[in-house]
Amino acid sequence: MGSNPYPLPKPATPAGADGLAALLARPGKAVVALDFDGTLAEIVPDPEQARAHPRAVPALAALAPHVASVAVVTGRPAGVAVRYGGFAGVPGLDHLVVLGHYGAERWDAVSGTVRTPAPHEGVAAARAELPGVLDEFGAWRGTWIEEKGQAVAVHTRRASDPQAAFDALRGPLTELAARHGLIVEPGRMVLELRPPGMDKGVALLEYVREVGAETVLYAGDDLGDLPAYAAVEKLRSDGHPGLLICSGGDVPELAERADLPLPGPAALADFLAALAEAMA
Numbered sequence: 621m622g623s624n625p626y627p628l629p630k631p632a633t634p635a636g637a638d639g640l641a642a643l644l645a646r647p648g649k650a651v652v653a654l655d656f657d658g659t660l661a662e663i664v665p666d667p668e669q670a671r672a673h674p675r676a677v678p679a680l681a682a683l684a685p686h687v688a689s690v691a692v693v694t695g696r697p698a699g700v701a702v703r704y705g706g707f708a709g710v711p712g713l714d715h716l717v718v719l720g721h722y723g724a725e726r727w728d729a730v731s732g733t734v735r736t737p738a739p740h741e742g743v744a745a746a747r748a749e750l751p752g753v754l755d756e757f758g759a760w761r762g763t764w765i766e767e768k769g770q771a772v773a774v775h776t777r778r779a780s781d782p783q784a785a786f787d788a789l790r791g792p793l794t795e796l797a798a799r800h801g802l803i804v805e806p807g808r809m810v811l812e813l814r815p816p817g818m819d820k821g822v823a824l825l826e827y828v829r830e831v832g833a834e835t836v837l838y839a840g841d842d843l844g845d846l847p848a849y850a851a852v853e854k855l856r857s858d859g860h861p862g863l864l865i866c867s868g869g870d871v872p873e874l875a876e877r878a879d880l881p882l883p884g885p886a887a888l889a890d891f892l893a894a895l896a897e898a899m900a
Contacts, residue, residue, distance in 0.1 A: 636879020723823025
């Protein structure tokens, strides 16, 4: 054992305890998968200013050599997550994978390249209508449109009443998305319009099967992580141990299903470092 002062916390559920035990017993058969915003990076008013917590990347670099794979699963474009995370060229993260746009894009550290599908034509059409929709419902002031390539998102965190703006826009944006063959993915003060058929659960299951992992750890913080939670629960029902971590407690739907709730990215980084030390 090393000198990491952070103790490895115990999961609150029997299934989580089994998942952690399996991780420690057979780390080479485990996938560690993590969301980015709110999990590896703090939530900030301007998403373009989000960066991985200073202790997160060193912890991942210490952990990665002991496990089958480390993957970042995010709604962001894969290349953006790589830049904001500072993941490229990090010793120890030579085989990191970033599954962006809920798995539609993929960046592999080995090649340093992003594989991406052609954009869904509905995204551009919906983007063109968004300013008019925001204006019509009086939600233009304080809202912010984020271009995501394969998706487009409307943030209400900077509005005078973020929750009221979010609630007012959810219905109209759902209708706009449906007109263009898209779906709306709600998050913490953000509504994302994106193509259907891909979510973090699908991406995680496909990747776990690709790697041939026996055990999976997943950490997330928002509603978009619920499908990944469901994927881990499915794997557990099929006999594969898993550990579900919730970063922060702002989303009760996630926190209530977590095996191990942690206060936020700083605590998660410390947990990952302690996990790496326990595997060393």
